[in-house]
Structures are given as structure tokens and as C-alpha cells.
Amino acid sequence: MKPDPQPDPGDLIATEIDRLREMLAHDQGQRARRLLKKMHPAKIASLLETLTPPQRVAAWHQIDARTETKVLAHLSSALRARLARDLEADTAMESPHSDAGADGADTPMADEPETQLRLVLEALELGKLKRIARLFRKLHPARIAGLLESLPATERGAAWDMIETERTAKVLRHLHEEVRRRLAAEMDLEHLVEAARGLEPDDLVDLIQDLPAATGRQILEAMDRRERERLRSMLSYPEDSAGGLMNMDQIAVRANIKIGTLLRYLRLREDLPPNTDKLFVVDRQGQYQGILRTRRVLTARPETRVSELMETDFEPVPADQASDAVARRFEEEDLSSAPVVDTDGRLLGRITIDDVVDVIREQSAHAMMGMAGLDEETDMFAPVLASSRRRAVWLGINLITAFLAAWVIGLFEGTLQQVVALAVLMPIVASMGGIAGSQTLTLVIRGLAMGQLAGGNTRLLLLKEAGIGLLNGLLWALVVAALAIVWFGNWTIGAIIAVAILLNLICAAVAGVAIPLLMRRLGIDPALAGSVVLTTVTDIVGFFAFLGLATLILL
Numbered sequence: 001m002k003p004d005p006q007p008d009p010g011d012l013i014a015t016e017i018d019r020l021r022e023m024l025a026h027d028q029g030q031r032a033r034r035l036l037k038k039m040h041p042a043k044i045a046s047l048l049e050t051l052t053p054p055q056r057v058a059a060w061h062q063i064d065a066r067t068e069t070k071v072l073a074h075l076s077s078a079l080r081a082r083l084a085r086d087l088e089a090d091t092a093m094e095s096p097h098s099d100a101g102a103d104g105a106d107t108p109m110a111d112e113p114e115t116q117l118r119l120v121l122e123a124l125e126l127g128k129l130k131r132i133a134r135l136f137r138k139l140h141p142a143r144i145a146g147l148l149e150s151l152p153a154t155e156r157g158a159a160w161d162m163i164e165t166e167r168t169a170k171v172l173r174h175l176h177e178e179v180r181r182r183l184a185a186e187m188d189l190e191h192l193v194e195a196a197r198g199l200e201p202d203d204l205v206d207l208i209q210d211l212p213a214a215t216g217r218q219i220l221e222a223m224d225r226r227e228r229e230r231l232r233s234m235l236s237y238p239e240d241s242a243g244g245l246m247n248m249d250q251i252a253v254r255a256n257i258k259i260g261t262l263l264r265y266l267r268l269r270e271d272l273p274p275n276t277d278k279l280f281v282v283d284r285q286g287q288y289q290g291i292l293r294t295r296r297v298l299t300a301r302p303e304t305r306v307s308e309l310m311e312t313d314f315e316p317v318p319a320d321q322a323s324d325a326v327a328r329r330f331e332e333e334d335l336s337s338a339p340v341v342d343t344d345g346r347l348l349g350r351i352t353i354d355d356v357v358d359v360i361r362e363q364s365a366h367a368m369m370g371m372a373g374l375d376e377e378t379d380m381f382a383p384v385l386a387s388s389r390r391r392a393v394w395l396g397i398n399l400i401t402a403f404l405a406a407w408v409i410g411l412f413e414g415t416l417q418q419v420v421a422l423a424v425l426m427p428i429v430a431s432m433g434g435i436a437g438s439q440t441l442t443l444v445i446r447g448l449a450m451g452q453l454a455g456g457n458t459r460l461l462l463l464k465e466a467g468i469g470l471l472n473g474l475l476w477a478l479v480v481a482a483l484a485i486v487w488f489g490n491w492t493i494g495a496i497i498a499v500a501i502l503l504n505l506i507c508a509a510v511a512g513v514a515i516p517l518l519m520r521r522l523g524i525d526p527a528l529a530g531s532v533v534l535t536t537v538t539d540i541v542g543f544f545a546f547l548g549l550a551t552l553i554l555l
Contacts, residue, residue, distance in 0.1 A: 016039075017047055020059060032062045033064075036062055036067075037067075041067055041073070042074045045074035045075050048071070048075065048079070049075075061127055065164045066161070066164065068133075116139070117147055117150050119131065119132075121151075124151075124159065141167060141171045144167075144171050148175065149176060149380065152381045157183070160183050165195060168198070172199065173200075181210040181211065184210070184211055184215075185211070185212070189218055192219065201230060201234060202245065204231065205244070208220070208231070209235070230248050240322060241320055242340050244323070245323055245326060245351050245355045245356075246319070247273075247355070249273040250347070250350040252281070252347055253281055254281070254282070254283070257305065258302060258303055258305055259302055259304045259306070260302030263302070266297075274352065274354070275337050275352040278292060278337060279294065281307075286347055291311050292306055293309075314339075317338050317340045317351060318340075318341065319341065319343075319348055324359065330351075331360070394532070397532055401535065401539075404540060405536065415550055415551045415555060418554075419493075419554055422546070426546060429500050429542040429543070429545070432480075433507065434508070434535055436512075436538075437508030438531060439512070441530050441534050444517070465513050469506040469510070476505070481494035492553060496554075499549060500542060501542075504538060508534070508538045515533050515537070
């Protein structure tokens with residue numbers, strides 16, 4: 001039996017050329033991009049040589065930025081020159097039809113985020129991906145990250161491929177967790193490791209924690225032994241602790257050395273770590289002893305010893321301290337960096353202001369998104385099923401609370417049938433209570449996050465908020481009562497709604513303080529569930545007070 005004949009490599013190349021030409025002819029840029037992404041750069045170069053100039057330009061737009069240089073290396077000098085001329089001609093043809101020019105970043109309007117997003121979307125629609133590459137080269141990595149997060153998930157990968165490898169790491173650092181995880185998962189291991197090498201250790205730890213365990217292990221194995229051990233040490237701490245925030249790029253010095261010796265040592269380094277406003281003083285065992293501010297080093301005499309200038313009263317941050325407590329200290333003491341120590345007082349690393357800013361941003365997003373039962377890391381363009389599943393839980397909880405309010409209304413069905421005006425005024429009572437309660441709730445949640453509520457001051461806050469509820473209740477009870485009397489011509493209904501609003505606003509103020517404190521004690525995040533419970537309380541109290549009083553007085 002004869003073995004099956006092996007396909008001729010030339011036939012395979014011819015087939016791929018035909019497929020690529022067909023894709024380009026039918027504007028199937030996404031399919032062409034996937035085909036080219038699987039090819040070796042030398043093979044792509046061979047394909048480009050067989051295409052016509054328009055086809056070559058169209059194909060070039062689909063080659064990702066991380067492969068572009070390698071493909072150019074395999075092209076002949078003549079073809080490189082022809083390709084450059086073709087691309088220049090293509091750009092010149094686009095310019096008259098583009099509001100912002102072919103580069104998309106050469107006009108003042110292109111500095112606006114909305115304009116940049118429009119340019120990226122237009123380039124994706126037309127398959128002119130090199131426009132995106134040119135724009136991205138002129139933008140800060142944080143702005144690129146913002147644009148990527150603004151793109152639909154189906155288009156994000158194409159724009160991501162237009163970022164050069166050396167900038168990939170910086171863009172990854174600024175992406176939200178969910179988007180970062182998805183884009184990193186789409187990268188091949190070689191590019192991912194290359195990008196990871198450009199990250200600061202603390203940012204690399206965050207990335208590894210977001211990736212599948214197997215991928216994280218492969219990245220660790222690709223690092224040198226010393227770097228690998230440092231990363232494993234940082235990975236041993238919880239993500240929301242000082243140990244999880246810290247970096248190990250600190251400069252540690254001994255107390256007995258002279259400033260002149262220290263300056264010579266610093267000059268031998270290629271560069272100082274970012275945000276090096278202070279050096280850390282340790283003994284021979286690595287025990288933390290104090291700090292030495294950089295400005296003192298620059299102005300001191302060379303013969304002065306570190307021990308004469310160091311500050312021994314600067315408290316280090318314990319590695320197991322919660323990240324929100326660290327952020328609070330940085331804010332209160334206006335710090336740029338702080339040392340991190342283990343339980344034995346040994347210096348482990350340092351936390352810098354850029355890491356703390358990330359914590360504060362995440363806390364702010366968590367509080368805002370939590371009010372709606374959403375995750376602050378949720379991708380705006382996440383798959384429909386995943387987003388629906390997240391939101392369905394809180395919609396279900398809200399449905400239960402709505403049924404409780406409906407049950408209270410049902411108790412007074414007879415009253416509503418006889419006095420229809422009550423049904424018209426009911427939403428006013430509930431709405432006033434809900435707004436007043438949410439004001440107090442927001443204040444208390446912020447106080448808890450800032451560590452401002454503890455011990456006896458909660459009782460004072462409760463009395464203060466109850467007083468505010470009483471005063472606002474009296475004011476708006478009179479206003480609503482007057483409007484109800486004018487509307488329905490009934491003094492009794494005006495008096496009933498006034499009393500109901502007064503009671504509901506006082507109750508809302510008390511509940512706005514009590515609910516988050518109780519949830520905190522039970523280990524429940526008040527930012528996530530507080531508003532749902534508060535709305536239920538104010539609705540039930542408001543309806544019960546209003547309809548109950550109406551039943552007692554009118555019937």
C-alpha cells in the first residue's frame with residue numbers, strides 16, 4: 001500500500017495566497033488578520049511579495065505591531081521601499097476624506113478622548129489598522145488603555161495587536177482587571193513573557209494573579225531565579241494587603257556609612273527607582289531602623305554619617321495591614337512612599353504613591369458601582385450572558401424587597417379603594433424617604449471607609465442624623481401638605497401626608513446610620529447591599545405610616 005503523497009509546500013503557499021486575496025477582496029479583515037497571525041514572519045514576507053500594491057497595503061494593515069518588525073526584516077530592500085511608497089500613497093489618498101488626517105493625532109481635536117475613540121472605530125470599520133498603530137504611538141499608555149476599554153470586546157483584540165511589544169506592559173498596567181485578563185489570555189506565551197519583563201514587580205504580581213494558574217507559572221519560570229523568588233514572596237501576601245501592594249525596588253543603607261560613600265554607591269546605579277523620596281536604614285540582619293530622606297542626602301556634607309540624619313520615628317507599614325488603611329495613612333500624612341516590614345521588623349519592600357492611587361480609585365469605583373450591585377472591575381463590553389448573570393442576582397433581591405413593599409400596600413387595599421387620592425400621593429412619601437436615607441447612607445459608608453466611625457462617635461452621628469431628619473421632615477412635610485391641600489382640597493389628607501413624611505425622614509436617617517454599621521458587624525459590604533435594604537425600609541415605613549394613618553383617620 002502506497003503512503004499518501006505529502007502536499008507540496010508550494011501548493012500550500014499558493015492556497016494561502018488565494019485565501020488571503022479572497023478575504024481582502026471581500027473586506028474580511030478579521031479573517032485575514034487571524035490567518036496572518038498564525039504565520040511565521042518569513043512566510044508573511046513571501047506572501048506580500050506575490051500581492052498587488054493595493055492588496056499588499058490592505059494585508060499590511062492586518063499585521064499586528066508585534067510582528068511588523070520581524071516581517072520587515074524578511075523583506076528585500078526593494079520591496080520595503082515599494083511598501084513604504086504604497087503606504088505613503090494610501091495615507092495621502094485618505095487625508096482629504098478624514099476630519100483629523102490620516103494619522104488621527106495630528107490635529108488639536110484629536111487630543112479629545114471622544115475624537116480618538118471615533119478615529120479608532122473608523123479605522124476598525126475600514127480595516128485600516130495601521131491608523132490605530134500610528135495613533136497609539138503618540139498616546140500615553142493610560143490613554144491607550146482607556147480607548148481599549150471603550151471598544152466592543154469583538155474589536156478590542158484587533159486594536160490590541162497594534163501596540164508594540166515594548167509598550168504592551170505599560171498598557172496592561174493601566175487596564176482594569178477583567179479586560180487585562182482577557183487581552184493577556186489572547187497573547188501567545190512568548191509575547192506575554194516579553195511584555196511581563198517590562199512591568200514593575202508589583203504590577204507583574206497583579207497580572208499573574210489575573211491569569212490562569214498554568215500561565216502564571218510559565219511566566220514565573222521564564223524569569224531569572226532572583227526575580228522569581230521575589231515574585232513568589234510578593235504572591236504569598238493577599239492582594240488587598242500591604243504585602244500585596246509593595247514593590248521590592250527599595251534602596252536600603254546602613255546607619256554607620258558616610259554620606260559621601262552613599263552618594264558614590266548611588267552614582268554606580270543606572271537609575272533610582274521611581275518615587276525615591278526616602279532611603280531605608282537597616283542593620284546587618286535587615287531589621288528596619290528608620291528612613292533617610294533623599295533631600296538630606298543631597299545637601300549633607302560627605303563626612304556626615306547616615307545615623308546623624310536618619311529619622312527613627314517613621315513608622316513602617318506591617319505587611320499584613322489592609323490596603324485601605326495604607327491608603328488612609330498616605331492621604332493623611334501626604335506620603336510618597338513608605339517601608340513595609342514583616343512581623344519580625346525586617347524590611348521587605350516599599351509602597352509608593354502610584355500603588356495607593358490605584359487603591360483609592362478602586363475604592364471609589366467599588367462604592368459607586370456597589371450602589372447598583374455591580375463589580376467595579378466589570379468590563380463595559382463583557383459578554384451578554386456574563387453581564388446578565390451578575391445583574392440578575394441583584395434584580396432578584398430587589399424583586400423580593402419590592403414584594404415586601406407591595407404586601408404592605410395590599411394590607412390597605414380597602415382604604416385605597418375608598419380614597420383614590422392616597423394612591424396618587426404614595427410615591428411622594430416613599431421617594432422622600434429613599435432620598436433622605438441614601439444621603440445618610442453615603443455619608444456613613446464614606447466614614448467607615450475612611451476609618452472615621454468607631455466607638456462612641458456612632459451614637460453622636462445617629463443623634464445628629466436623626467436631628468437632620470426631623471428638621472428636613474418638618475420643612476418638607478409642610479410644603480407637601482400645602483400642595484396636597486391645594487390639589488385635593490382636603491385638609492385631612494394634607495395633615496396625614498405631612499405626618500407620614502416626617503416619620504419616614506426620621507426613620508430614613510436612623511436607618512441610614514444603623515444599616516451600614518450592622519452590615520459591617522455581620523461581615524457584609526454595606527456599599528454593595530446597603531442601598532437595597534435601606535430602600536426596603538423606607539418604602540415599608542413610608543407606606544405603612546401613610547396608609548395606616550389614613551385608615552385610622554379617614555375610615
